[in-house]
Amino acid sequence: MQVLELESLTCWIKYNPRNGCSYAANTGNGGSISTLFSGDDEVSVVELIDASPQTPIDVAVSGDGNNVYALNPDPSDAGTPMLYAYSTGSNCGLMEVQVATDGLATRAERVAADGVANGIVGLATFPAAV
Secondary structure, eight states: OOOOOOSTTEEEEEEETTTTEEEEEEOSTTOEEEEEEEOSSOEEEEEEEEOTTOOOOEEEEOTTSSEEEEEEOOTTSSSOOEEEEEEEOTTSOEEEEEEEOTTOOOHHHHBOTTSOBOOOOOOOOOOOOO
């Protein structure tokens, strides 16, 4: 098996059983998302999505495997966190479909009485109710 060098500061890697692909949040070097495919005896990087100037700290795969979400906690340390939504493809590629900020508290709204800003630190996805 080939050993890969991902981008710096790879934080989370999530596997999508629907298409056999994995997605890695890379917080270093300006931020990116790596998409990987695992073959019989090799792992290959399929695509590197530039998330610059964002710093994705987590990725999640939807319950049906059709979407991948990436969390950018606060790009400027003064603004609003961002949630990126991508549609997945059978070839492990991602296509950005939405960037959401609605409902995510700004840094000013998150500052506690002691001056420490609490923030978003991760993502969770759940299967849709049937």
